[in-house]
Amino acid sequence: MAGEGVCQHDELLLECSPWAEETGFERPDAVKRLAATTRTGRNPLAAKGKSAQVVKKLSQEAAEQLSASFPGPLLLPKDELNWDPDYPPQSCRSWLIEPARNKLTPERKTLYIAAPPVVTPGVSFMDAWTQPTTVPASELHEIDPPSTDDSLQYLSAFYHGLPVNMFPQSLRFVPWTEPSRHTKPGGGHGYVGLACNDVCTRIRTRETPDKKFKRQLNLNDLLDAAIEMLPNDAYSIIMLMNFDMYEDDDDDFCCGRAYGGSRVSIVSSARYHPSLDVDEGIDYDHMWPASHCKTFADSLCAIEGLEPREHIISIYETQYSPIQQAVEAARKSQIPSSAKDRSGLWFSRVARTLAHELGHCFGMDHCIYFACSMQGTSGIAEDVRQPPYLCPVCLEKVAHAIACEFQERDQTGKEEYVKERYKAIAEFCEIWKHVDLFASYSAWIQARLQQLPD
Template sequence: MEVIEHPVEKLRSALRSTRNDLIQSYGQYSREERRLLEEGLLPGSPLFSPITVHSDSDWIPSHPESPQDFQSFYSNPYRSTPNNGHKTIYIQTIGSFGDGAGISEQYVEWLRAYCQAFYYGLKVKLLPPVTVASTGCSFRVNNNTHNLQLHAGELLSFLKKKKPRDAFCIVGITMIDLYPKDSWNFVFGQASLTEGMGVFSFARYDDDFYKRSYAGRLKKAIKLKPGDYSVFQGYYTPPITSTLLFRSCKTLTHEIGHIFGVKHCLWLQCVMQGSNHLEESDRRPPDVCPICLRKLQSAIGFKIADRYKALLLWIEEAPSSSAQHLSKPTEAFQDFRHWLSKCRSILEDEIF
């Protein structure tokens, strides 16, 4: 186990920059906003902690990367930035979500609303759901886990044709496992940053996925026929639990962050950290560190306090009185709720 602690001056430089114009723009934050952003520079901060590498199988030892400070992010000529004509994130569901149409629609709406709070200032819209067959993508049975998988690259080609003209980006989400090419076992997701597209699977966020009793494991060997999508009719999708919703929200916002040009975070514990496996993904916090927060704020232009308020509202909002609406399972979000409240206290100049 290794704790990665950067010197305070290195963190300060990563946050503020060494360019005079970016230092001046940092000075435009309010005193309270700067206090929050600089909270992560302090050793022993109760809000922002250093990254802990638990084993060689974790992301950082397996994928050596250079850290991206704010200046590197801001200066990247290829990063995508929302503009007046492209300020909408579109979500395209592929295949079934949950047991029954009601829970499927509700779950996807929870994801949409969370994403809109996270990327506060942008609109997030749902496209009409599509079946696996309508994508025309290749599929297979995984030889190790014996579950069905969809070809991620071909799903991206499908999404490219579906991308609305006013989209900042389009992301496809599915409860069916993915693979990028025949030689790979699986992939959580795949994206084309230059095209503003991504596709992600939540299948492996089911607690039972790696168990022999997993209901999505095919009971007997079947010979698949290309183009015969009948195998997906009634195919298992995991129940919508609070943990699954929490993991899905983290993955969705992480991957969209990459479309903004935010690279994997190596500074502090952050939702933009890379992860190699579910255990490591679960250790990631649901929100960004101060350095990545400045990246998103500069790209979107939100007020930091308004964004935290929107995320808190998403967690705390009372369930609808309508019988058609299910109660949002936010048990897994309660630590995040307390964390958001502490951040708001700093922005409101309170002591916690």
């Protein structure tokens, strides 16, 4: 029996929404999408003697079959691609020849994850900065924040085949003693220090523009600190942060960022707190995978004055497809209300962003080919509509980096790696099947594995 309030509409939108045309976004066509999955940049269906028309027809047929596993980017009003519809695509070929791309080596292969820094007594005032100001304190204490160990286990599955270790040093927030022009009379704190061993980095702070937290930490300063602490054997490091962050003066907030070339990244859990969902306009009925509901997409387009169009695929036409199986799993869920459910929801959001930011350390840019974990996002509402999986283009990049370049496998070995990786993620999702995102992701993976050849 379906959970109360869960989307029950029967039509899925597997291409871009009609709003994409209004923005001027042009998704790469089927021929280019297939070509983007190859290291050569050639469409695998193009063979000597085949006309362009034949290749186009075959590619369109293949794309239609693939869409029920990997739909197109939704591109709804106010989404990231709405503001930047000309964002350039990054094919597997362009990723492969990118000069700044970091390659895995036997000496530099470990993904490190650093736990949130400890607040020392000298800066105990920072403890209040981690709590949303718009939520009663009693509600906040009921929900457990995402744990570093759970995050490590998820990344170990998502980047299967690589060692993922805890960063061995404890990070600490300490007083910054230099005078600050940002310090205000009456106890304002313009700077704090982030210490690792005997190295301390100055971190700027500011009042939060939207007042949802008391203060924010500067993201660029935190990334500078991460660069300083990067171990010699690290492929990359990702730092967990439970404080709200900002990148520059024009930002309201920022949940995560990576300096891909420097192999460092940071993710904040602050804005993913479920208690902020009402303020953020989160629609629990239409988080991924129900975000592909055509009725839902039409309703958001209608707010901008765009009439619904015949641009649909019935859910029953894709009965055993990965996206349909994910939707069916979501229909069995309940709106998260218990402390355990809300804690799981919080973790699932952070886990997806951790995988995304580490993807940048692999040299992957934001994806525009498909709905994909590597899509850019303009805010929390869009973030929860995006899938946790990698699309065919981005999966090819990760599989090539780990299976081919690092593990020295051939094409057959790479295909085996893809299945091994899916199974590792499915095992993680089984442990976390009480969380809607992971239950749906597991169903999607199981259906996808059925499609892959033995």
